[in-house]
Amino acid sequence: MDSKRLAKYEARAKIIKAMAHPARLLIVDELSTAGERCVCELTEMIGSDMSTVSRHLAVLKGAGLVEDEKRGQMVFYRLRLKCILNFFDCVESVLACNAKSQQELLA
Amino acid sequence: MDSKRLAKYEARAKIIKAMAHPARLLIVDELSTAGERCVCELTEMIGSDMSTVSRHLAVLKGAGLVEDEKRGQMVFYRLRLKCILNFFDCVESVLACNAKSQQELLA
């Protein structure tokens, strides 16, 4: 793979990798409907340590998927782009396709 | 996070994680345009060991993204779904958005 093509796929992979975790998918999903959430709200939803959630948010921010804003002692996160929902539609159709194949194997 | 919601995000994460690698993105991209490719062709494009490529393909297959067919001594892989291209469109728009932000910082 030449270096230009590699750079292209690495850039894509970084973004995709940022979403490749259940907790981070919950965050993206939640932000897409709620608009914005502070770290403490997300922490309660996810149910793990706040330090862990903060690191997940840092990953999403590093990939450019979310942006943050500090208001008072809280930090609010929101999606930078809405198209991530299309993304999920595609993932769901893969899941549906897989489920169908599973059924055909049983039938 | 309740177990049902967790299961939903884990299923999604598995699929997304399967694409979260430059070599696997090249494979998906290539299959989306070429239709199908054997392991040796993909190995040459990627430029790493065939055993490595074979493992990447196994990851994609495990997530239900590709299917394989053995013909002769070769194994051909192809995409199970075409919608993965929409997927890339979204990733590209995140990249474009990031690039724009970078420029604004410089200006």
Next chain:
DNA sequence: GGCACAATTGGTATCTTAGCCAAATATGCA
């Protein structure tokens, strides 16, 4: 200043992933 709350960061243990080489398996052909 001193305390409480929100969030991030350092440190560390643990698990997973990725890569290579070598070995095993499968197919085609002489």
Next chain:
DNA sequence: TGCATATTTGGCTAAGATACCAATTGTGCC
């Protein structure tokens, strides 16, 4: 049968990801 090619799998090691606790930073309030 024997050899070459295509692919997968086992074994190993290095690198990366994840989670927790503890410590630190920043803000608001008394």
